[in-house]
Amino acid sequence: xxxxxxxPSASGKSSLAKLIAQKLGLIHLNSxxxxxxxxxxxxxxxxxxxxxxxxxxxKDIDKIFSHDFEYVSDNGKGRIIYDNRDLTPFLKSKQIDxxxxxxxxxxxxxxxxxxxxxxxxxxxxxxxxxxxxGSVVFPNANFKIYLTASSEVRxxxxxxxxxxxxxxxxxxxxxxxxxxxxxxxxxRSIAPLxxxxxxxxxxxxxxxxxxxxxxxxxxxx
Numbered sequence: 001x002x003x004x005x006x007x008p009s010a011s012g013k014s015s016l017a018k019l020i021a022q023k024l025g026l027i028h029l030n031s032x033x034x035x036x037x038x039x040x041x042x043x044x045x046x047x048x049x050x051x052x053x054x055x056x057x058x059k060d061i062d063k064i065f066s067h068d069f070e071y072v073s074d075n076g077k078g079r080i081i082y083d084n085r086d087l088t089p090f091l092k093s094k095q096i097d098x099x100x101x102x103x104x105x106x107x108x109x110x111x112x113x114x115x116x117x118x119x120x121x122x123x124x125x126x127x128x129x130x131x132x133x134g135s136v137v138f139p140n141a142n143f144k145i146y147l148t149a150s151s152e153v154r155x156x157x158x159x160x161x162x163x164x165x166x167x168x169x170x171x172x173x174x175x176x177x178x179x180x181x182x183x184x185x186x187x188r189s190i191a192p193l194x195x196x197x198x199x200x201x202x203x204x205x206x207x208x209x210x211x212x213x214x215x216x217x218x219x220x221x
Contacts, residue, residue, distance in 0.1 A: 001026065001125045001126070001142050002121055002125070002126050002128065002138050002141040002142055002143075003017075003020065003024075003026070003126065003127045003128070003141065003142060003143045003144075003145070003220070004127075004128050004129070004130075004133035004134035004137075004138050004141045004143070004144050004145065004196065004199075005017045005020075005127065005128070005129040005133070005145045005146075005147055006129070006130060006131055006132065006133050006134050006135065006144070006145070006146050006147070006193070006195075006196060006199070007129075007131070007146055007147035007148050007193075008131075008148060008154065008178075008181070008182050008185060008193060009154060009158065009178055009181040009182065009185070010149075010154035010155070010157045010158040010161070010178060011147045011148050011149050011154060011204070012147060012149070012157065012204060012209060012212065013129040013130075013147045014030055014032065014129050015209055016129070016147060016209060016212055016213060016216070017029075017030070017127045017128065017129035018030075018076040018077065018127075019076070019209060019210075019213045020127045020213055020216060020217075021073075021076040021126075021127040022075065022076040023213065023217065024127070026124075026125045026126060026127050027073045027124045027125060027126050027127070028073050028076045028077070028078055028126075028127050028128075028129075029071070029073070029078065029117065029120060029121075029124075029126045029127070029128040029129070030078040030128075030129060030130075031113070031117060031128060031129065031130030031131075031133060031137070032100065032129075032130060033071075033078050033080060033088070033091060034071065034080070034113050034116065034117070035100040035103055035104050035109075035113065036080075036091040036092075036096050036097070036099070036100040037069075037080040037082065037087055037091060038061070038064065038100075038103050038109060038113070039053060039096050039099030039100045039102070039103050040087055040090055040091055040096050040099070041064055041069075041082060041087070042056055042060065042064075042099070042103065043095070043096075043099060044090075045083075046060050046063075050095065050098055050099060050102065053099055053102040053103050053106075054102050054103075054105060054106060056103060056106055056108075056109065058108050061108055061109060061112050062112075064082075065112060065116065067082070067083065068081070068082060068083050068084060069081075069082050070082070071116075071120060092165065094167075101184065104188075105188065105190070107190055110190055110191060114136070114137055117137050117138075118137065118138075121138065128141075131185055131191070131193045132191035132192075132193070132194075133196075134146070134196030134197075134199055135191070135194050135195075135196040135197070136191045139196070139197070143200070143219075143220055144196045144197075144198055144199035144200065145199060145200050145202060145216060145219075146195045146196060146199040146200070146201045146202070147202050147204060147212070148201070148202070148203050148204075149203060149204050149205040150203075150205045151175060151178055151179065151182070152175065153205045154178050155171060155174040155175040155177070155178045156171065156174065158174050158177060158178060159171060159173075159174035162174075200216075200219050202215065202216065
């Protein structure tokens with residue numbers, strides 16, 4: 001079984017996917033974590049900078065995935081293991097956030113991660129979240145969900161998430177960040193953010209995480 005949850009930034013898709021996976025006893029596949037991990041490895045192990053990430057070579061990408069690169073899920077929480085080291089705690093910084101956005105524009109990176117995710121799904125039942133899971137990665141998923149919320153609500157969620165990391169933003173700054181991300185995701189030439197065919201569209205602007213999960217469980221069963 002494969003359930004996909006796609007949506008724009010700060011729509012709550014990762015938290016929801018984790019919760020649904022826990023409720024159903026499935027594996028949570030966080031595609032965003034994969035892109036973050038690739039960016040971190042390129043910067044830390046291969047000496048790339050934010051300015052050079054978009055010029056990453058096929059050779060270096062192949063080296064990453066021919067090495068000990070592993071995605072594991074513990075109680076719904078995804079982790080990246082590389083070279084026998086858990087990279088997950090290092091993947092939440094602003095630098096890696098920007099780096100992930102940059103490498104996601106590189107066709108060969110997307111192709112490689114596309115195959116990685118499909119191979120992973122061959123041996124696991126998944127709840128997968130991202131921006132192109134139902135439209136590109138798993139177009140034949142059993143269930144597809146497109147999760148969204150108003151820009152203002154998503155901006156406030158993003159602002160609160162940053163505050164928990166000790167980073168302060170005004171509502172205006174947060175809204176600007178969300179707007180930039182939305183424009184980038186929708187205008188991307190490769191796998192832009194779209195509502196997948198046959199997806200259940202849910203606007204959770206006025207719903208809590210638990211309420212959203214309950215609504216989806218009703219839709220699924």
